[in-house]
Amino acid sequence: MGTSNRQSVILGYDAVCPLGTRLPDAWEKALTAQSGIGPLTRFPLDDNFPVRIAGQVESIDDLDYPFLKPRERAKWTSPIFKHAMLTVSRAIAQSGMEITPEIAPRTAITYSSALGGLDAALDADRRLATENRLPKPFTNPNACINMVGGKVSILTGATGPITATISACATGATSMIIGAMFIEQGLCDVAICGAVDFALVPTIIAGFYTMNGTFYPKPGEDVSPQAASRPFSKNRRGFVVSEGAGAVILAAREFAQSWGLKYQVALAGWGMTSDAHHVVAPHLPTVTRCMELALGHAGIAPEDISSINAHATATPVGDKVEYDALSAVFGNKIPPVTANKSMIGHAMGASSAIETIFAVQGMIDGQIPPTINYDPDPDMNFDCVTGDARCLDQPYVLKNAFGFGGCNACMVLQKC
Amino acid sequence: MGYGAATPLGATFDLTFENAVAGKAGFRRITRCETKSLSNVVGEIPDWDPVASGMFEKKEAHNWNAAFVLLTVAVCREALAHAGIVMDPDIGRRTACLIGSALNGMDAFKIASEKYADAGPLRVSPYLLPNLCGNMPASKAGIDLGFTGPLFSPQGACASGNHAIGMGARMIRDGDVDVVLAGGVDTPLVPEIVQGFANMGATIKVNPEDRAYEDPGQASRPFSSDRKGMVLSEGCGVVVLAAEEVARAHGLKPRAEVAGVGWTSDAFHFTSPNLETIVRAMHQAIDDAQIAPRDIQYINAHGTSTFKGDTSEADCLRQVFGHHLGQIPVSSNKSQLGHTLGAAAAIEAALSIEAMQMGMVLPTINHKPAPEFDDLDVVPDTFRAHPHDFLLSNAYGFGGTNCCIVFKGM
Numbered sequence: 001m002g003t004s005n006r007q008s009v010i011l012g013y014d015a016v017c018p019l020g021t022r023l024p025d026a027w028e029k030a031l032t033a034q035s036g037i038g039p040l041t042r043f044p045l046d047d048n049f050p051v052r053i054a055g056q057v058e059s060i061d062d063l064d065y066p067f068l069k070p071r072e073r074a075k076w077t078s079p080i081f082k083h084a085m086l087t088v089s090r091a092i093a094q095s096g097m098e099i100t101p102e103i104a105p106r107t108a109i110t111y112s113s114a115l116g117g118l119d120a121a122l123d124a125d126r127r128l129a130t131e132n133r134l135p136k137p138f139t140n141p142n143a144c145i146n147m148v149g150g151k152v153s154i155l156t157g158a159t160g161p162i163t164a165t166i167s168a169c170a171t172g173a174t175s176m177i178i179g180a181m182f183i184e185q186g187l188c189d190v191a192i193c194g195a196v197d198f199a200l201v202p203t204i205i206a207g208f209y210t211m212n213g214t215f216y217p218k219p220g221e222d223v224s225p226q227a228a229s230r231p232f233s234k235n236r237r238g239f240v241v242s243e244g245a246g247a248v249i250l251a252a253r254e255f256a257q258s259w260g261l262k263y264q265v266a267l268a269g270w271g272m273t274s275d276a277h278h279v280v281a282p283h284l285p286t287v288t289r290c291m292e293l294a295l296g297h298a299g300i301a302p303e304d305i306s307s308i309n310a311h312a313t314a315t316p317v318g319d320k321v322e323y324d325a326l327s328a329v330f331g332n333k334i335p336p337v338t339a340n341k342s343m344i345g346h347a348m349g350a351s352s353a354i355e356t357i358f359a360v361q362g363m364i365d366g367q368i369p370p371t372i373n374y375d376p377d378p379d380m381n382f383d384c385v386t387g388d389a390r391c392l393d394q395p396y397v398l399k400n401a402f403g404f405g406g407c408n409a410c411m412v413l414q415k416c
Numbered sequence: 417m418g419y420g421a422a423t424p425l426g427a428t429f430d431l432t433f434e435n436a437v438a439g440k441a442g443f444r445r446i447t448r449c450e451t452k453s454l455s456n457v458v459g460e461i462p463d464w465d466p467v468a469s470g471m472f473e474k475k476e477a478h479n480w481n482a483a484f485v486l487l488t489v490a491v492c493r494e495a496l497a498h499a500g501i502v503m504d505p506d507i508g509r510r511t512a513c514l515i516g517s518a519l520n521g522m523d524a525f526k527i528a529s530e531k532y533a534d535a536g537p538l539r540v541s542p543y544l545l546p547n548l549c550g551n552m553p554a555s556k557a558g559i560d561l562g563f564t565g566p567l568f569s570p571q572g573a574c575a576s577g578n579h580a581i582g583m584g585a586r587m588i589r590d591g592d593v594d595v596v597l598a599g600g601v602d603t604p605l606v607p608e609i610v611q612g613f614a615n616m617g618a619t620i621k622v623n624p625e626d627r628a629y630e631d632p633g634q635a636s637r638p639f640s641s642d643r644k645g646m647v648l649s650e651g652c653g654v655v656v657l658a659a660e661e662v663a664r665a666h667g668l669k670p671r672a673e674v675a676g677v678g679w680t681s682d683a684f685h686f687t688s689p690n691l692e693t694i695v696r697a698m699h700q701a702i703d704d705a706q707i708a709p710r711d712i713q714y715i716n717a718h719g720t721s722t723f724k725g726d727t728s729e730a731d732c733l734r735q736v737f738g739h740h741l742g743q744i745p746v747s748s749n750k751s752q753l754g755h756t757l758g759a760a761a762a763i764e765a766a767l768s769i770e771a772m773q774m775g776m777v778l779p780t781i782n783h784k785p786a787p788e789f790d791d792l793d794v795v796p797d798t799f800r801a802h803p804h805d806f807l808l809s810n811a812y813g814f815g816g817t818n819c820c821i822v823f824k825g826m
Contacts, residue, residue: 105680207542
C-alpha cells in the first residue's frame, strides 16, 4: 500500500496488562525481563481446580475517571467496560486530538473483545439457578460484545461506523486491520481500535484446561508462576490465561498532517486468512500465506523486516507452526523474534492489541523486550531475543496473531 | 448472488420465503427451555435438528453444543449452493466469511457452567472455548466447506448482518477477495436471555387479555397501535456476495447489487436510539448509491415492534423521505419472523432481494392501524405486486450501531 494519504498512522495508544496499569511502568518491566504472572486469585480455588496461576491486572478503581465511579461500576459489572474506557481515554489524550463535533462523524470504532462480559452472564445464571432471582436488567447489555464499542462511542462522542470484529485470539489485530480498512476506504478519518478481555472465570479456565491449552502443574510439581509461560522453549507446556486491554488510535496520514498531529509509526500492510483445517490447531499453509499477504500489502520484501513480534502462546504445536511459517517466509534469515506472552501471558483477544503496542513502543525506543523463560528447542533454530532487551533500529516490524478456529491476522508496522 | 436462511418460518430460505409470501407468522410458546417469564412467545426454527438433517454426525452435534455453530454451517452450505458456487482451493483462498452475532455461544457457556457446578471443573467440555467464540460458526463452516480467506465475526448487535454485508461488499470492491459469505446468526433462547430482555422491557409480555395469548402468531406487530415489544427469535441468514467479473466467469446469476452502505454510531445511550445518527446512516447509504431519497422504491424497516423504536424509526423515515414517504411501501419482516438479533439484517436482506426479483414486497402482518403512522404505507397483512429496482434495508442495534444498505435489483 506504500505511503498513500489514506495509509493509517498511529496517533496514540495505551494498555493495561499484568505488568502494570500504567503503560510506562509495564514497558519498563518488559524491558527488564520481568513476569506479570502470579497466583490465580479471581475466584476461590478448590483443591481439585487444575489451574493455579494467571496474569491478573491490578485494580484501577482508585483512579479518578467518571466511568470508575461506584455507580457506573455497579451497572457495568463486567471489568471489560472500565478497562476499555480507561485505555481509550488515555490513548486519545496521548494522541493530542480532540473528538470535536466536526471530527466525531468521521471517527470509527472497532474496539472489540474475544469473550466479552461472560462474567455477567455467569452471574445471572447463578442467581437464576441457585437463588431463583431474576437477572439484573443490565445482564444482556453486559454480555453483548458490541456494547464495548457502544460504551466507547458514548464516552468519546464518536459517531462514525462502529463494529466489533471477533477473531478469537487475533481480535486485537483484526480490530486494527478493520479500522485501517475503514480509513483506506474513506469511510472515516480516525479509528478507535483495540481489544479487552478479562476471562478469568472458572468455567473458561476449566475449558482451557480440558482442551489441553493451558499450563498446569504436574502432580507434586512446584513451578514458580513466573516461570510457567515459555514460548518457543523446548519445555513449553501451554499458555497462561491473563487479563488486559489495549487501545490504538489510527488516523489517515493526511488527516494527521492537516491537523498537525504527531505520529511515529504507520500500519503499512496487513493480511488475513482462515485455516479451514482444525478447531484449535493452526495450519502451516494459511499461516504462511497470511504473513506473505501482509508483506505484499506493505509492498516490502521479507528482508526488509527488522524484527518480529510473535503470536507464540507457548503451546507445543502452535509455536512450532509459527516457526515453520517464519522459516517458509524468511528462509534461514528469520529476523530477531520476541514473544511478549512469556511475560504477560495470553490475554485472549486483547493480547494482540497489547503486543502491537509493545512493538510500536519498541520501534520508537529502538528496543526489543526479551522472551523470558527461554530454553532453546533444538527443532527451532532462530534468533529469539532473550536475556536482556536488545537495542535495534526497526524500520519495519511484523506482528502476528492467530486465533482459534483458524483466524489469522498479520500486520506490518512501519517507522515513519 | 445467492442466499441461505433458517428462520422461524422454515429451516431453509425457500420455506421461509414461501411462508412469508403466504403471510404466516413463525411464533409459538417456547419449547427450547423453560421460563416463568410472560415473554414466553418466541420464534423457533421448526424442525431444525443437525443430526436428522444428515449433515452432521451425532458426535459432532454433541461437541458443538452452541446451537449457532452447526446452524451457520448448514446455512452457509445452502447459500453457496443457491449461488451456484462450487468451492475449490482457488476460489477458497479468495473467499471471506463474515458471520456476525449478538450473543454468540451463550448456550454452550450455560451448559458448561452447569456441568461445572454438578461435576467439577474437569468435566467442562474441551469444546467450550471453540463453541463460545464469535468467530467459530464461520470457522467451522470454513473447515467443512473449504474456504481460507479472511474470516471474522462482525458484532453489531441487531445490525450484525448488515455489518457483514457492508464490510464484505467493500472488501470485494477493494479487490481483497472475490467472494464473501456475509451473514448473521443468533440462538438466544436460553432462560437468562429470555428473562434479561423481559426485564429490560424490550420483549412483549403476553398477558391473558393480549390477542397473542390465544394466537401466539399475533405477538409481533410492528407499526400497529397495540405493539408491545419484540418477539425474541432464533435464526441465521447468509448472503453470498461476489465480484462482478467472478460472477461472469463462473456463469453465476446476480440477483442484486450492494449499491450503498451507511454506517454510524450513536454516542448516545446503550438502548435508546439517536435520531440524528440514524438519519445520517440512511442518507449515507443513499448518497453512496449515488441516488436520491425519492429513488428508493421500498424500505425494509428495522421495525422491531417496540413502542418507542417504531415511533423513532418512522420519525427518521419522515426526515429522510419527506412527503415522498407515503408513496414508498415500508414493511417489517419482524412481524412474521420476530427479532433474530444478529441474524435479522441478513435474513431481511435476502427476503427483500428475493421479493424484488419477483416484483413484489412482503407484508407487515398482524396490522392494527395506528393514527401516528397514518402517513406510512406498511403493506398491511398481504404481500403486494410492486416492481422496484432500489430498496433500502435498515438495521439498528443496541449499543447504538446503525447500518443501512441500499440494494439495486439486477
